[in-house]
Amino acid sequence: MKLQYCVNRTGAVPPEKLALTGLEVQKAARAFHSTIPGYEPTPLTALDHLARRLGVSQVLVKDESKRFGLNAFKALGGSYAMARYLGEQLGLGRDQLTFEALGTPEAREKLGERTFVTATDGNHGRGVAWAARQLGHRAVVYMPKGSARERLENIRAQGAQAEITGLNYDDAVRLADRMGREHGWTLIQDTAWPGYEDIPAWIIQGYTTIAQEIADQLEERGWEKPTHLFLQAGVGSFAGAMLGSFAARWGRDCPVACIVEPDRADCLYRSARAGTITPVTGDLDSMMAGLCCGEPCTVSWPILQRGAAAFVSCGDEYAARGMRLLGRPEPGDPAIISGESGAVGVGVLAAILCEEGLEDLRWTLGLNEHSRVLCISTEGDTDRENYRRVLDGARF
Structure with missing residues (x-):
C-alpha cells in the first residue's frame, strides 16, 4: 500500500x-x-x-x-515531569531543580515514598520506572495488549510493578488514570486531555x-x-x-x-x-x-x-x-x-x-x-x- x-x-x-x-x-x-x-x-x-x-x-x-x-529517549520526559512534580511538593522553583536536591535526606523525609503510574507500549514506561527508581519512589505500569514481553521485562527490571492488559493503548491510559485516582498515585502520562495538561x-x-x-x-x-x-x-x-x-x-x-x-x-x-x-x-x-x-x-x-x-x-x-x-x-x-x-x-x-x-x-x-x-x-x-x-x- x-x-x-x-x-x-x-x-x-x-x-x-x-x-x-x-x-x-x-x-x-x-x-x-x-x-x-x-x-x-x-x-x-x-x-x-x-x-x-x-x-x-x-x-x-x-x-x-x-x-x-x-x-x-523517553526517560527525558518522564524524569523531567517527575522532577517538576516533586519540586512543587518541596517548594523548589524550576531553576532550583537538580537530581541531588530531590534526593537529599530532607527531601526524602518530606516526600516519603510516592507512587507514579503510567500506561506505555514500552519505552515511556521504562523511562518512568527508571526515573522513579533513581529518585527513590515506586512505579506502576500498564501496557496495551500485544506488547512485547521483552519490553515488559525491561520495565520490571527497573523495579516497577508492570503488566500487559487486554486493552489498546488509549484504554490503557484510561486505566492508569483511574487506578491513580483510586489509589492516590500520580499519573505521569505523555498525552493530555482537558483537565490533565501540566504533567x-x-x-x-x-x-x-x-x-x-x-x-x-x-x-x-x-x-x-x-x-x-x-x-x-x-x-x-x-x-x-x-x-x-x-x-x-x-x-x-x-x-x-x-x-x-x-x-x-x-x-x-x-x-x-x-x-x-x-x-x-x-x-x-x-x-x-x-x-x-x-x-x-x-x-x-x-x-x-x-x-x-x-x-x-x-x-x-x-x-x-x-x-x-x-x-x-x-x-x-x-x-x-x-x-x-x-x-x-x-x-x-x-x-x-x-x-x-x-x-x-x-x-x-x-x-x-x-x-x-x-x-x-x-x-x-x-x-x-x-x-x-x-x-x-x-x-x-
Missing part, C-alpha cells in the same frame, strides 16, 4: 504557541538532565553515503538508543533537551541547520517538542517538518485532514508499537497543526525499510541500530525521494539535491527478536 499524505497550507507555528518550548524552557530542562548521573548528549551522525544515494545534500540521524542506557507539558519540555543538544552539535561541527525534519508521532508529544523547539530557536527559518505515523494509528494525519482532533479507535496493531496511539495530545497538537508542512500515514514496510537502511548502511556510513518506531522517518524519507507517484509530495516539501534532512532515531532494538527478523528479511 502506498503511503497517504495530507499537505498543510500554513506551515508556520504562531509565536504565541511557542511558550511551551521556548529557549528558556529548553535550557531549564537540559540543566536538570545534566545533573542526572550518566547524562551525556546522544550522537548526531551524518550519513553521507546514504545522502548521496537518496540525492540530497545531507542526512543527519540523532541516535537516542544511547540515552541513559535505556535504548530510547504532559512538562514531559514535552523534557524532550526539548534533544533539540538543544542538536543545535549545539551543529554549531560545534560547523554544520548548517537542517532544511527538513522527519518526525515520527504517536500522540504527538515528541514531534511537537522537536518542531516547537526548532521554531522557537530559528523562527521563520525553522526546517520544513513532515510528521510520520503508522496507518493503523494515524490520529494526527486524520486530524490534519479533518481540521480538528480526530481519534482513531480499534486495536491499533502496527509493528511500530511506540507510535500506536489513537488520540492526539491536546498540548502539542496546536504546534503540529500550524507548524507541520505535511502529515504522512504509512504501513509497517516503511519502518522496516528505515531499519534496514540504518542497520545495514551504505558502505562508508556507520550502522545505527534503530527500532520500528525510531526508523520510520528514514524509511518514509527514502520513499518520498525514490518512489514513483510521490513526486508531488517531494515537490511540495521542497526536497532536492540541496536539502539537509534531520531524522531522530528515538529507539534502538527494544524488541530484539523482531529487529533481527526485519534486518534478516524475514519480515517485509
Whole structure:
C-alpha cells in the first residue's frame, strides 16, 4: 500500500504557541538532565553515503538508543515531569531543580515514598520506572495488549510493578488514570486531555533537551541547520517538542517538518485532514508499537497543526525499510541500530525521494539535491527478536 499524505497550507507555528518550548524552557530542562548521573548528549551522525544515494545534500540521524542506557529517549520526559512534580511538593522553583536536591535526606523525609503510574507500549514506561527508581519512589505500569514481553521485562527490571492488559493503548491510559485516582498515585502520562495538561507539558519540555543538544552539535561541527525534519508521532508529544523547539530557536527559518505515523494509528494525519482532533479507535496493531496511539495530545497538537508542512500515514514496510537502511548502511556510513518506531522517518524519507507517484509530495516539501534532512532515531532494538527478523528479511 502506498503511503497517504495530507499537505498543510500554513506551515508556520504562531509565536504565541511557542511558550511551551521556548529557549528558556529548553535550557531549564537540559540543566536538570545534566545533573542526572550518566547524562551525556546522544550522537548526531551524518550519513553521507546514504545522502548521496537518496540525492540530497545531507542526512543527519540523532541516535537516542544511547540515552541513559535505556535504548530510547523517553526517560527525558518522564524524569523531567517527575522532577517538576516533586519540586512543587518541596517548594523548589524550576531553576532550583537538580537530581541531588530531590534526593537529599530532607527531601526524602518530606516526600516519603510516592507512587507514579503510567500506561506505555514500552519505552515511556521504562523511562518512568527508571526515573522513579533513581529518585527513590515506586512505579506502576500498564501496557496495551500485544506488547512485547521483552519490553515488559525491561520495565520490571527497573523495579516497577508492570503488566500487559487486554486493552489498546488509549484504554490503557484510561486505566492508569483511574487506578491513580483510586489509589492516590500520580499519573505521569505523555498525552493530555482537558483537565490533565501540566504533567504532559512538562514531559514535552523534557524532550526539548534533544533539540538543544542538536543545535549545539551543529554549531560545534560547523554544520548548517537542517532544511527538513522527519518526525515520527504517536500522540504527538515528541514531534511537537522537536518542531516547537526548532521554531522557537530559528523562527521563520525553522526546517520544513513532515510528521510520520503508522496507518493503523494515524490520529494526527486524520486530524490534519479533518481540521480538528480526530481519534482513531480499534486495536491499533502496527509493528511500530511506540507510535500506536489513537488520540492526539491536546498540548502539542496546536504546534503540529500550524507548524507541520505535511502529515504522512504509512504501513509497517516503511519502518522496516528505515531499519534496514540504518542497520545495514551504505558502505562508508556507520550502522545505527534503530527500532520500528525510531526508523520510520528514514524509511518514509527514502520513499518520498525514490518512489514513483510521490513526486508531488517531494515537490511540495521542497526536497532536492540541496536539502539537509534531520531524522531522530528515538529507539534502538527494544524488541530484539523482531529487529533481527526485519534486518534478516524475514519480515517485509
